[in-house]
Amino acid sequence: MGETMSSETADSGVARASNTFLNDVWTNFMRWNINAIRNPFVVVSSLLQPIIFLFLFTQVFGNVATGALSANQTLAGSLSYETYLVPAIAVQIALIVASSSGIGLVDDIESGVFQKTLVTPMSRTAVFLGKTLSELIRIVIQVVIVLGLGVLLGAEIKSGVGGALAIVGVAVLFSLWFLAFSNIVALLTRDQESTIIAANMIQLPLLFVSSAFLPVNSMPEWIQVVATYNPITYGVDAARAIMVDADVMEVWNVTAFGGIWNTLVPALGVLVVLDLVFGVLAVYTITRATSADVQ
Amino acid sequence: MTESDATGRAIETDDLRVTYSDGTEAVRGVSLSVPRGEFFGFLGPNGAGKTTTIKTLATLLRPTSGSVRVNGFDVESEPGKVRESIGYMAQETSVITEMTARENLRFACDAYGVPRGERSDRIAELLDLVDLADVADKRAEGFSGGMQKRLDAAMALVHRPPLVFLDEPTTGLDPKARNRLWEYFEAINDDGTTIFLTTQYLEEADYLCDRLSVILGGEIVAEGSPADLKREVGGEVLDVALEDGSSARERAADIVREDGLFPGDPTVEITDGGISVTSRDARQHGPDLLVALRDAGITVTGFNVRSPTLDDVFLAITGEHIDEELPDEAVADGTTTEGDRGTPATDGGNDEQ
Numbered sequence A: 001m002g003e004t005m006s007s008e009t010a011d012s013g014v015a016r017a018s019n020t021f022l023n024d025v026w027t028n029f030m031r032w033n034i035n036a037i038r039n040p041f042v043v044v045s046s047l048l049q050p051i052i053f054l055f056l057f058t059q060v061f062g063n064v065a066t067g068a069l070s071a072n073q074t075l076a077g078s079l080s081y082e083t084y085l086v087p088a089i090a091v092q093i094a095l096i097v098a099s100s101s102g103i104g105l106v107d108d109i110e111s112g113v114f115q116k117t118l119v120t121p122m123s124r125t126a127v128f129l130g131k132t133l134s135e136l137i138r139i140v141i142q143v144v145i146v147l148g149l150g151v152l153l154g155a156e157i158k159s160g161v162g163g164a165l166a167i168v169g170v171a172v173l174f175s176l177w178f179l180a181f182s183n184i185v186a187l188l189t190r191d192q193e194s195t196i197i198a199a200n201m202i203q204l205p206l207l208f209v210s211s212a213f214l215p216v217n218s219m220p221e222w223i224q225v226v227a228t229y230n231p232i233t234y235g236v237d238a239a240r241a242i243m244v245d246a247d248v249m250e251v252w253n254v255t256a257f258g259g260i261w262n263t264l265v266p267a268l269g270v271l272v273v274l275d276l277v278f279g280v281l282a283v284y285t286i287t288r289a290t291s292a293d294v295q
Numbered sequence B: 001m002t003e004s005d006a007t008g009r010a011i012e013t014d015d016l017r018v019t020y021s022d023g024t025e026a027v028r029g030v031s032l033s034v035p036r037g038e039f040f041g042f043l044g045p046n047g048a049g050k051t052t053t054i055k056t057l058a059t060l061l062r063p064t065s066g067s068v069r070v071n072g073f074d075v076e077s078e079p080g081k082v083r084e085s086i087g088y089m090a091q092e093t094s095v096i097t098e099m100t101a102r103e104n105l106r107f108a109c110d111a112y113g114v115p116r117g118e119r120s121d122r123i124a125e126l127l128d129l130v131d132l133a134d135v136a137d138k139r140a141e142g143f144s145g146g147m148q149k150r151l152d153a154a155m156a157l158v159h160r161p162p163l164v165f166l167d168e169p170t171t172g173l174d175p176k177a178r179n180r181l182w183e184y185f186e187a188i189n190d191d192g193t194t195i196f197l198t199t200q201y202l203e204e205a206d207y208l209c210d211r212l213s214v215i216l217g218g219e220i221v222a223e224g225s226p227a228d229l230k231r232e233v234g235g236e237v238l239d240v241a242l243e244d245g246s247s248a249r250e251r252a253a254d255i256v257r258e259d260g261l262f263p264g265d266p267t268v269e270i271t272d273g274g275i276s277v278t279s280r281d282a283r284q285h286g287p288d289l290l291v292a293l294r295d296a297g298i299t300v301t302g303f304n305v306r307s308p309t310l311d312d313v314f315l316a317i318t319g320e321h322i323d324e325e326l327p328d329e330a331v332a333d334g335t336t337t338e339g340d341r342g343t344p345a346t347d348g349g350n351d352e353q
Helices: A021-038 A040-060 A062-070 A081-111 A113-118 A124-153 A160-189 A192-208 A221-228 A231-244 A261-290 B050-057 B079-084 B101-112 B116-129 B145-155 B175-190 B202-208 B226-232 B246-258 B282-295 B310-318 B336-348
Strands: B009-019 B025-035 B039-043 B065-070 B086-089 B163-167 B194-199 B211-216 B219-224 B236-242 B267-270 B274-279 B300-306
Touching: A021 A040, A021 A124, A021 B101, A040 A062, A040 A081, A040 A124, A062 A081, A081 A113, A081 A124, A081 A160, A081 A192, A081 A231, A124 A160, A160 A192, A160 A231, A160 A261, A192 A231, A231 A261, B009 B050, B009 B194, B025 B050, B025 B065, B025 B194, B025 B211, B025 B219, B039 B050, B039 B175, B039 B202, B050 B065, B050 B163, B050 B194, B079 B086, B101 B116, B101 B145, B116 B145, B145 B175, B175 B194, B175 B202, B194 B202, B211 B226, B211 B310, B219 B226, B219 B310, B226 B310, B236 B246, B236 B282, B246 B267, B246 B274, B246 B282, B274 B282, B274 B300, B282 B300
Parallel strands: B039 B194, B039 B211, B086 B163, B163 B194
Antiparallel strands: B009 B025, B009 B065, B211 B219, B236 B274, B236 B300, B267 B274
């Protein structure tokens, strides 16, 4: 009954000398970074799909799309399809990485690591924040890679290096609501397959009925309506406005702010609201899940 | 031992009730008092409310009513303090498989805020304790079930918690791995750590625990040391092995019941290979039974008088058997036992999910 007992008075508890909120964030951030590095297949495949899209779409639709672009009033002028598409691919990356967030959480729930984390004194907010930051870093790195590849393929970032950074920022801002959504689905279903299916089911069709791949005005009326209510449109439009340094938004005709801001202000506004709404829902779901289903 | 804590108790619950949102009353008025340093066993079949209780003690579930104090802290108003002062090993092995054993322990050190200067020594010490030092830098995904369990146990100990919860820690392990874990648990208990262990293995409770509570249907049905509980059965057990089939066993049981060989009210039970008779005078009157059986033309192939096991205790208390199945048998098919064991207690909870 020696030294272990000496530290066990109720008041002192166990020494937890060096922990702070930031420590807890860092601990979880590093844990998920290690996780990503040790699962190269996941990282590579989540990068591969957008890159394949980038190559296929520019090769297959390049000619047709360029025609559609030049016929479009909003985007009048010479705009290569590569330049048009790269911002959409950046947003697609944000979608794919964010959708894997819930999968990681379900993994943790299924393996019991989630519960193990909850029983430690770590801040629960910090646990999720650390994990989210790790995913955002992945988005940043992957978007940078795609922007580089796009430039190699002939895309032009008209707003320069600053613009490239801003596109990364848009991708991050865009990813947050979907990241929250993915975690909500994960916590509600607690099932990996459902989480994957929910993310994929939403992600791919939504990409097609948005401004991602073709100008909205060139699509049927009903798709234009869907695109207006599709969050992806706003992520893509914000990134694209920065890419081409012009007002590209078709779904809303805003003229109050002048130039590129006619796109950025409404698009970023929509994203911020979406982030807040889904963020609050996610916090609510997490709080419920971590306090368990007892009366 | 430090007794500055007003209660001097590691665990104190009063009329703890936990009702799930679907209305299932998993725990129905459990009062426990576990002194510091004790190796306490919480014994019961699947679905009896063990896991719900342990999760409530470990702040993973909130009590529906009743009070719970762990290491002197209230689980509802001071969950952070409770978490800092306990180690918890869940029923399902939970290690981060992408990480090495050392990284898992480092993560646990970070999570529990073990002072940086102490981490390396603490990790080395725990790797030694659970015999994983030679695979410390290998990823846990390649570990056997037993190795992962040991790592899991070590992760619960990084902060030298004065109280450790072990929820069916040896389920699914082979006997060798189980025995090794038992040694670690005994070692940390010898160092003064209070241990709260749930188990459905009677042998485990008997071997490890100073004191036991038996839970069934969310209520405690018996308490005491393993020896106390055995005494409750009242008497000794005479096991008689018979050569013939089930009809011989039935006839033998009838002879015990009807011939008045044993004074008082002996209980007789038909077992796989014969019958078991529990009576205060089993030793004295056993030979009479053997003669009676021979006269009835029933061949006796063996007999043994023994003191009761916890299984007998369970039978005496609840009228139900717990199969005294060891982990090595359970591992073959962990689910098949659920139905027959769980049935009498399913009204008690869905906590094992």
